[in-house]
Amino acid sequence: MRERIFEASGLTKVYRTGDVEVFALRGVDLVLSAGEMMVLLGPSGSGKSTFLNIVGGLDRPTEGHVLFRGRDLVGLSERELTLYRRNHVGFVFQFYNLVPSLTALENVALVTEISAEPMPPAEALALVGLEARQDHFPAQLSGGEQQRVAIARAVAKRPEVLLCDEPTGALDSTFGVIVLEALMRVNQELGTTTAIITHNVAIKDIAHRVCYFADGRIVSDTVNETRVEPKDVTW
Amino acid sequence: MVSVLDRKLLRDLVRIWAQALAVALVLSAGVATWILSVGAYRSLDETRTAYYERNVFADVFAQATRAPRRIIDRIALVPGVAQAEGRIVQYALLDLPQLLEPASGLIVSLPDQGEGLLNRLRVRSGRLPLAGARYEVAISQSFADKHGFRPGATFEAILRGRKRALQVVGIALSPEFVYAVGPGDFVPDDRRFGILWMSQSAVEAAFDLEGAINNVTARLHRSASEAEVIRLIDDVLGPYGGRGAYGRRDQFSHAFLDAELGQLAAMQRILPPIFLVVTAFLINMILSRLITLEREQIGLLKALGYGAVAIGTHYMKLVAVIALIGCAIGFALGTWLGYLLTKMFGDFFHFPFLVFATRPDIYVTSAAVALGAALLGASHAVWGAVRLPPAVAMRPPAPPMYRKLFSGSLAQRFTPTQLTMMVGRHILRRPVRALSTSFGVSLSVAVLMTSLFGFGAVETMIDISFFQLERQDATVSFNEELPARAIYDVRALPGVLVAEPFRNVAVRLHAGHRRRTAQIVGKARHNNLSRIVDLNLDPVPLPETGMAVTEKLADLLQVRRGDLVWVELLEGTRGWAHVPVTEIFQSYMGLSVFMDIDELNALAGEGDVITGAHLSLDDAAAGSFFTVVKSTPALSSIGLLKLALTNFRATMAENIVFMTTVYSALGLIIAFGVIYNSARIQLSERGRELASLRVLGFTRGEVARVLNGELFVLSILGIPIGWALGYLLTWVLIQGFESELYRVPFVVLRSTYAYAALVVLAAFAISIAIVRRRINRLDLIEVLKTRE
């Protein structure tokens, strides 16, 4: 049995706006093991992002617990959550969120400067195949390239987990595949536990495991017998 | 029904309330300065006018040696004279128990019957002395206050060498002695100098002047020519030792008050416009950035079919509301501060009452200017946004282009952290805009320097011209001219180390049709104590022949070096003589004339005489010196300039502290308005970027540093620019400060520079503390959902 990285139990998230209560999560239980690559699927508004944000220490649940390597994230102070993100989690988002005033290399260095055992920023860029573009500013890169920089930035600190919210959402299939290849490579070569939210059902085949969200709950959790190479995925 | 756009306006106002308030505050600082300085100046000016009118302050004054009482009837007949009054005015030494050094009193006689025509007293407590009461005096309020004298108190005075105990029966104010300055002093020292009013017959008896007067004051008809009246009065008084009549501008109290009000007038002419220009600029800068942030909304409104005019009006309304809020705050603040300032100066001058000049025109003008400045400032930005085609406006501005900061070997040697890099690149991306923040900061520095300078100026002037130039410990003046050898007697007094004689002669200088009453000061050739110096504090050599006059006086008479001036002696032989101007020098002193004492004596034709001496004293023996002076009949007065100055500074200190506080607060508000708004605008523009940093695991402190770092650099950059600007503005201000009494030196103290910088740093600290709360509240999840 592999080490459990995350163990979520009874996760509930309620948004209150005036008298209206929106249940984003209605009791989610999920275990994620070391080295696993998991894809989260589900209709819009089903609570995928909310779940990922809580697991990544960006948000707090209304009820329930998330253990990261046996340590409960609920109850950590703001500062402890910041350190948790800094030291253990890598994020990739749909809209890249690169710093426009820093070059590709510097965007990666931004993170390596504050982490304990980072890889050299150039090496991280090489991992996503962007070594040639390291001195370019985000405005000079295509969307796919920007997303790969974001992945390099996320993995450069050798995080235990990589959390991706619709990493290919803004990209067409050609660029999407390159991004997926980068994620796959990180998962295989560095053994980084990876969770990927996507609306693209085709992508599910590259993962070890697939979870379906609906209405704030996990409705199915299946393990893929065989994985497909990203280059064989199209949409 | 409130239109949807108006509802949007209200919501927008609520949303940006903090920024709107900061803008409004900047504006209110400008408006408040206007109302404060104009209001205070007008109030004091009108108070003075009313005081002069109610108490019938005279227009012309004349001193003589001794004239028969009935001479006043002749003066009253002089064409142009409305009323004339004769009296006796005489200095006396006072022996006050609490005071080691002798004090001086100016004894002024009051008519035995009735209230008197001119220079009427305002009795504050007690009553006026009874006719013929030889031991009763009314004393000036400031003198009474300093000594805690109340009606019933007694003290001793030396009248013509005879010591006499006087009883205080009343405390009074007079328009003639708003500023009461003792002989030989240059500034008021209420501890050592007071006005003593006594009954005419009592004074006649005390000074052996039965049936005589030695001082005349007159009020003129509105249409009268002052110069003509003065000439005629001089003709009448001449035979009785008349020393030349003079008008209000040469009456010390009036002149000093005038100079003081003149400074306020200069400040009210110069500071408010500076403040308003500064605020207009800041409003322009802030609003244009605010509206740039609204760009997408403007595009949307246009896409929905709103016309350019409707949208423009909408944003102009927003600006107008902010401006009006600023005006309202400014009105309240300015009125209140103006009231405080008026009251403070009123107390300082011992005005018996205050007239608060609150006419609506200053409110209307300042509001109009402020509103105009705000609308003008915003119109540029609004127009720019409205003009864009909606499709362009709705799209965010083109992605910013950044440049690498360093290249080549420099990049290898200097490797800043990525956060530092973000600061540097962001500044360099839009250098003009970054500089405008710096410029805004520099304006507040400049405003601070200018206003602080104004209030320290007089003190600086006094400090330079007296502490650094005049080195005597005491100046003694004689009752009358004494033979030159009297200096040996002075030197023989206990404690006297050095004594330098001088002689003062009252004259009228004529050059063409211009003329001017003045005192020629005759000095010994080798002077060490009381020197003549120019603006650089370099000694001016006493000319061998002729006169050395200050540039100010030379300008008034329009004479140049080498020109001959007709000197009309107003005492002694009362002769006329041609005297060349041999030296013209620039001086902090207003109108002064110096001559070699021997030359002057030759001119005056009364033999070798002196009228007083400057002394350097042995501190250890000062006590016995004072004791002897108190019982020396020949001495009419003693001036202790340094002491007077020390006391004057203490009096001024309160005013200066108040003004410094007020203007620092206004400067602080401006600096805060600039820095805080820059911070907020940056936060709105870069909120996404900063929140992303938080997601990546940067702490709140680290994220705040990115923002603060940039603001800090820009604020610091603004300080030296502000110093340079402040220096310029101060120079402008100083041009309005000159009076005939003195010239204010253009010296900006290091402490002023430091102080202005500190205020900016304080504004910076306050701004980042407030913005920090917003950084702490950055929504991390929101930024992940939306595209930039």
Ligand SMILES: Nc1ncnc2c1ncn2[C@@H]1O[C@H](COP(=O)(O)OP(=O)(O)OP(=O)(O)O)[C@@H](O)[C@H]1O
């Ligand atoms: N700040 C908020 N306030 C109120 N409701 C919210 C807020 N954030 C999310 N929700 C609601 O919570 C529910 C779950 O949102 P979440 O973003 O997790 O969905 P999702 O599965 O990621 O959807 P998508 O695939 O569209 O990204 C939605 O109904 C959403 O409207």
Ligand SMILES: [Mg+2]
């Ligand atoms: Mg989502």
